[in-house]
Amino acid sequence: MLERLNEAMAHIERHLDEQIEVADLARIALTSEYHFRRLFSALAGMPLSEYIRRRRLTVAGADVLAGERTLLDVAVRHGYGSAEAFARAFHAVHGVGPGEARRTGAALRAQPRMSFRLTVEGSGSMEYRIVTKDAFALVGRRARVPLVHEGMNPAIVAFIRGIDRETTARIEALSDQEPAGIVNVSDNLADDRAEGSELDYWHGVVTGGTPPEDLDALPVAAGTWAVFTTSGAFPQAVQYLWRDVFTQWFPSNPYRSRPGPEISRVRVSTDGTTADAELWIPVERVVA
Structure with missing residues (x-):
């Protein structure tokens, strides 16, 4: 199960600049969409949609600081229909707007890529x-x-x-x-x-x-x-x-x-x- 979950996480990384369908992730993990959302939230400590948003804006932050694309191009590349919508989402995660981040080289917040592994804790059993x-x-x-x-x-x-x-x-x-x-x-x-x-x-x-x-x-x-x-x-x-x-x-x-x-x-x-x-x-x- 954990191996399949990690394959689904790899799929997210490959498609951060595209629409990510939960149905595809559930199919990779060999489970239902309902259970995949529930399991991810319990394991990750955050909703699936929030994790994907944070990962996209982490990658977008690198594009903003690189300065090789216009801010509108960066916004569109990461799934935002306008520079304004991208700026709001960017500020919510990084605490600073993309324009200011580019001008000042501000420190940004990164959401690390997640993977899951089995950890054995104690010797208790569940009844x-x-x-x-x-x-x-x-x-x-x-x-x-x-x-x-x-x-x-x-x-x-x-x-x-x-x-x-x-x-x-x-x-x-x-x-x-x-x-x-x-x-x-x-x-x-x-x-x-x-x-x-x-x-x-x-x-x-x-x-x-x-x-x-x-x-x-x-x-x-x-x-x-x-x-x-x-x-x-x-x-x-x-x-x-x-x-x-x-x-x-x-x-x-x-x-x-x-x-x-x-x-x-x-x-x-x-x-x-x-x-x-x-x-x-x-x-x-x-x-x-």
Whole structure:
């Protein structure tokens, strides 16, 4: 898998001055576009689109300083339709406009070319199971919130606090299958999963029954799920589990992620410092 990922990275380098299609990268990596975006973001720590943008503007920076082409020629060469659009993007990465950089020989910021390699860390193992579920519904309350990679998410905290106890009790009573009880669900995320991008957050339950009309509901098709468990500091343990699933488990197992809601069942300690958690990720088996 890592060898294929590095071939995809080489493809990016060869085509920085062209339109790069995620479908081509996924085909080289022998996976789906959806899973490639997810895996890259987890491994690289940034969205695929951001990495490509930074690499293009790193190469463009060398062209700007070389002074052999006009700034418009440099802009067009690197996929920008106008000198103004190129200048804005250039300034966002380098902190200085291309004209000023050329005049003054300013120091620029470089995004190094990435490659991936396997690093063995410790001797711990990940506990997981594979579950096949019939179609079900998520029922509860939903809110559109910004994505936060680490630490508490203020928007989610405020949303949950705004649900009264009576409504929470009614929702919890609808749970009739695993994962049992109140669950937290992320769905409809942006492909690049950038910090601050928005997602649908659900505070609800998994049920096979008919949802009440006054509650939000999301039908979920039958499928396969990889289920992981963890215990530790809250909320870091849950957030790190998601990272470890994509950086450690997927590269070592014959599965890939598929579109669908990601479900976590979290039980926080009385003092709010630790938690036991179960993470359900929709997956499909990779056929060799």
